[in-house]
Amino acid sequence: MEQPQEPRETAGEQGKRPLRVGMVGYAFMGAAHSQGWRTAGRVFDLPLTPVLAAICGRDPDAVRAAADRHGWASAETDWRALIARDDIDLVDICTPGDSHAEIALAALAAGKHVLCEKPLANTVGEAEEMARAAEQAAARGQLAMVGFNYRRVPATSFARRLVADGRLGTLRHVRVTYLQDWLVDPQFPLTWRLRKELAGSGSLGDLGAHIVDLAQYLAGERIAGVSALMETFVRERPLPGGATSGLSAGGASGAGATGAVTVDDAALFTGRFASGALASFEATRFATGRKNALRIELNGERGSLWFDLERLNELWFHDGTLPDSEAGFRRILVTEPDHPYLDAWWPPGHGLGYEHTFVHQARDLVHAIAELRPPEPSFADGLQVQRVLAAVEESAEKNAVYTPVTD
């Protein structure tokens, strides 16, 4: 492949040691992560300067176009060549789940830091191997993070602070749904997210992973066991015609050929936290009219919190310690400088968006690397989520029999 050009320095970043990023993948998550790496050093005062050194993808023309579009200094078509480069410090994995383990293990073995998109892997076995490798790499000063970006919405990060400060008291319930509708049309083609050998699972691994991680993060504790139902509503779909990414399709092949959907379209499960608190989860791509509707509510003895990703600058808080005449859910507009991340952005009232969670993700990983501190969520956190997902699948196979989450 072409010789890498000198990575492009961006204004105000001269002088700090660079953190040279090599990203594998350039579709939806590739674009979102590019935005994160491009912006983090311009908004936050970082100890290292992220540099978009190389982007990798199999299609030479497409990856070259992605490099130009997203500001990467060079393009590669073989991730092994990217990992072998000594001008790459961190490998960012934005590929379908079937390649997460192979790329992450090779990158850690090659002395790189790693950011891996969620879910960590397609199986518990792969996730266990990745978590072990990350633990060994940490002893060498290499750090690894899994990309559960919804922890990095200022409102969810602030919610975590309120729960940790005891403002809800003893937790009794977590109720969380993640609703999309991009598969409602049975003519939507068989993209990679609908094939188990590539995606590992369907709504469960894609959406369910997010809400399991977010529920555990906000609750500050792990799920001990689950009871689950899963369903595949549309079992045959047209084969794709053109290039597709996760949610977008290049249209059906038109030749009438179809293929089997081998993953779940929807997963509904209940969970019991280690403390005894109860949780309910729903992950589906068939919630007609819901586009990216992640909603979570926590109920404790002293209060409740409610968050809606479609109104992500708001957090609703019910302070149960107030007299009933004054109580009730009130809206906190999470745009104050002492709210998480917000001192670097705009004046109060000027909200952020989905893309900023990836800027915060890059910021936090850069700080962890500079301070040699294990980033959160770690690969061990990603493994634990994988174990919950595996228990969900096992329970669903037994028609919702309660299934413990095993270490």
Ligand code: SOE
């Ligand atoms: C598709 O469901 C998807 O792109 C997820 O894969 C992302 O993690 C989520 O942030 C948006 O929806």
